[in-house]
Amino acid sequence: MRALSNNPILYWLMRNPIWGFVIVVFIFFSLSADHFFSGRNLTNIVVQTSTIGLIALGMTLVMINGNIDLSVGATLALAAAFAVDVQSWAMFATWGNWQILPAVCIALLVGILMGAINGFIVWKTGVDAFIVTLGAMLGIRGLVFVYTGESSFYAMNFAYSDFSSMTLGPFPVLAVIFVLAVLAVHWLLSRTVHGRNTYAVGGNREAAVNAGIRVGPHMMINFMLIGFLAALSGVLLSTQMGAATPNLGRDYELWVITAVVLGGTKLTGGKGDIIGTLGGVLAIGILRNGMNLMQVPAFFVYVILGSILIAVLFLDKRFNRNADGGLRL
Amino acid sequence: MTDTNTPALQLQGIVKTFPGVRALDGVDFDVRPGEVHALLGENGAGKSTLMKVLAGMYQPNEGRILIGGQPVQISNPIEAKAQGVVLIHQELSLVPEMSAAENIYLGELPRKGMGRVNWKELYARSNAILERLKCRFRAEVTVANLSIANQQMVEIARALTVDARVVVFDEPTASLTDAEKVVLFDIINDLKSQGVGIVYISHRMDEIFTLSDRITVLRDGQYRGTLTTAETDEDAVTRLMIGRSLDLSRNEAAPDFGKTMLEVRNLSCAPLFEDVSFTVREGEVVGFYGLVGAGRTEIAETLFGLRTPDSGQVFIDGQEVTIASAQDAIGLGISLVPENRKEQGLVLQMNCRDNMTLPQVHNLRAGPFLSNGAELAIFDKYRDKLEIKTPSWKQTAGVLSGGNQQKIVIGKWLSMQPRVLIVDEPTRGIDVGSKSEIHQLLRDLASQGYAVIVISSEMPEVLRVSDRIVAMYHGRVMREFEIDDVTEDSLVQAISGIKASEPA
Amino acid sequence: MLIDRLKAGGPAIAKQGILVAFILFMIVFSVMSDRFMTTGNVMSVFRQATIIGVIALGVTIVVIGGNLDLSVGSMLSFATVLVVDLHDKIGPELAIPVMVLATLCLGAINGFLIGILRLNSLIVTLGMLSVIQGLVLIYSGGQNVDIANQTDTWFRFFGRGAIFGVATPIIIFLGLALVFHVIMTRMPFGRRVIAVGGNPTASVFSGVPRSRVVFMTYLISALCVAVAAMILGSRVMGSQNNVGQGYELQVLAAVILGGTSLLGGSGSILRTVLGVLMLAFIQNGLILMGQPYYTQWLVTWAVIIIAVWLDVAAKRGRLFSPIA
Structure with a gap:
């Protein structure tokens, strides 16, 4: 044990087991899948991962707070619908390609607003975030259907759907956005007062209150951040599809939570980080991509991911056994 | 320091009641600058309640608090700290995944532009405090990796971030080794020599006689008297404590x-x-x-x-x-009436009868169904025998007074013969x-x-x-x-x- | 003292609140649409609510026991695909027991991981949701399944049949609700579930076999899914391989609306029935009033949050949360 922890790389891997898994599957697919290890495929993985990944960044904040957000899939769909639809509003008809700008801004604002509603309700009513966002999941999905009238919107402006295939140098612009978002949220969580307070609120709520941290507004800000990131994810997804469908983002909340938990964030709050979450989303992304290349039916990915999730939980419990002091409850 | 005759802190006639209990009944207490004033009493005598009143976590029903001779209103721990009153909790109130420094300055992290934490200043200030406390760990270390004793030190370090007038130590040595105690006592003497008033709560006579200048004894929420340590002995204190x-x-x-x-x-x-x-x-x-x-x-x-x-x-x-x-x-x-009534003894939102019959509920049947009669018979028997005061068996156990709750737990186990x-x-x-x-x-x-x-x-x-x-x-x-x-x-x-x- | 009163009486008021809201909704809908309060309409809404309803009964018991079950949706896909597919291969008389056993096995896995190994139920059942969905797809090869001869099989009885003019699904749902209600209120097992959910530590200190009780709640939940799958498979006479997708959260919404606390230890089967019916009638009523189908979800959103808010507010004795 001591020898292990003296080696900084091994020590780091022990603290972030999901990265060990990422490395193992990465090597495995590099050796066994023909087109896996190519620059093009690797950037492709980052792009595919970014949809879930962006939301997972926000979910990490919310879950470190000791909350959860089940409404992200619906928020994503609502933002995507706005992003595509607003472009064709009459008032922007003469704007040319600039009509994309107000559309995206409104979409992102809608995401922030949905987050703010969730956060405000959690703060003021004291109802558990699980229930509040479960309700919002149904309700916001309802808004999506009311807004879209149950049909899909298609982007008329081709610049919009071209955006997703743009590159910055050798890198797809979507990958660049995702990487920037990862860095930004990592910076927020590890370097800013708000980020550090996130751990305090989730790790010891009473201590945080006693220390004068305003827990309610703090949580609301994190809900707004996840709303923003879900909306951003929705906008980017709709550029990839050139459309927004009302069922967009179904079940994403479950994938996102899976990724975040794989990354070592605790449901009870107070523990987790962006490095782990990045490992979690990459694990899912690589597994999906690699198995796809190996022409394994997509079904097996579900089984494998679910099993890994439960296995991680089991190992975590094993290693942290002593919490109950040996009392058999 | 100002003249030592004005108490740094004074509590007068503090009364605090909870439903069914008079936890504090007209308590007087004061600390002078540069003295260690020990507060003694058995479990449940009201020491912790008094300290929570002092820290603004509870509001007293009657009585006044004076700091430096001025009456003050303390409505939360932050106000208390701003007034120079710092409470070092018996139970640790730390955030395990944060560094020692962040815990020391929790809620008051030094900032620079864009909401960033000023780490340099944070670590410099925290390390200075930890050095003053002669701690052997650095402020950068994560609290979860520290021993309980060192976590306690972090808790104490919090008190030194402000210009404290009064520091309250609530059973600080419970988890410390003898060597660590020596360090703690040095710190307390150090604070004392700087003119800080110390309130020291403990059960341990030896510590109190080593450290304190005066001793105040509480019993059953009532003020029992204040003794000058140099002029008294353990017997006298014990007599006050036990009655x-x-x-x-x-x-x-x-x-x-x-x-x-x-x-x-x-x-x-x-x-x-x-x-x-x-x-x-x-x-x-x-x-x-x-x-x-x-x-x-x-x-x-x-x-x-x-x-x-x-x-x-x-x-x-x-x-x-x-x-x-x-x-x-x-x-x-074998029956066990456990130590912690609310966590181990009762399902608080269940009614009295159901709580009482829980260990044998699978035997109280008429056919496959629960026998209402058998359950009520047990409840009635032990309600009468133990004189449990509850309007009905349907009453939720959580709303009863502590004594009646305990009787339900005892009844539960007596009914098992x-x-x-x-x-x-x-x-x-x-x-x-x-x-x-x-x-x-x-x-x-x-x-x-x-x-x-x-x-x-x-x-x-x-x-x-x-x-x-x-x-x-x-x-x-x-x-x-x-x-x-x-x-x-x-x-x-x-x-x-x-x-x-x-x-x- | 007032706070104490509220604490003692509050949950009771909240309980009535949900009943009152239910009645109010019914009255408003009856006034707004003359087709609402007709036997035909009520029966048809009732029948449609039975799938979610039957599953909600099992989930209520899991939640009272202090846990969650998010795997019921994909478990429903699994069971429905299995029973429909096997119907033509080995006949309904064998297909049903095989399906029930297979579903119970899934429930036992949940129960083992959560009850015996004490893993977090939210994450375990989230993982199982994914695993079971994968199993369904592997089993069906991604194809939808159906029953060839839909008119001559007695299997149609569960979803399409009727007893004395009442649709079978309704009778199954109400019968099961009654049985579970009796189990939870009149039998030792129910008492133990309530105790374990209310305070697991105190239950162990009272000699309640906590692991076994939690294990059993997941078996019951799986059994309910199996029954729901029979109704669904028989009604549709076929199944998509993701037919249960999203059911887990709708079921949970009905359970929460019925006033069952996610913290465990309190809740009632009969009020879950009320929650299920309320959601179904809101949906139906809004449609009859000419609202688009999805307006119901907006109303559900508001109803869930207000219902739980009132419950929480009554327990703490003040409307707004005290946190700053």
């Missing part, structure tokens, strides 16, 4: 005990307790006395099948038994009236032939109910006393780890 009724309430040894019902031989569950042997006879109450953490509760949990012992034997009524679960223990006729009844801290957090009722009840049970074990941290309680007292220290049985032979001194020595040379 004059001490000698009168001593149990008279019962003459006739039955056969040995429970025998424990060399039971060990390292590191909680080791090599523990004792017996309990029918009709006998054996008191287990010791400090918190001496291993008494853990023995009870082992006998109730909730811990696996490393070695040792347990005999019930002469038969050797293995107890692997609570169901086993119940089957063998146990051969061995173990009662852990039977009167913790219960008002005086109910206390003596429960003491009487325990004596009555013994006289009906039950073999009873009472675990308690309160000396008058053990003296009052026990026929025999087992004194424990650090997981080991130090001495056994017959009730006729015991003195408070010898008991205190035994639980402090001092081996007596001759029986007192």
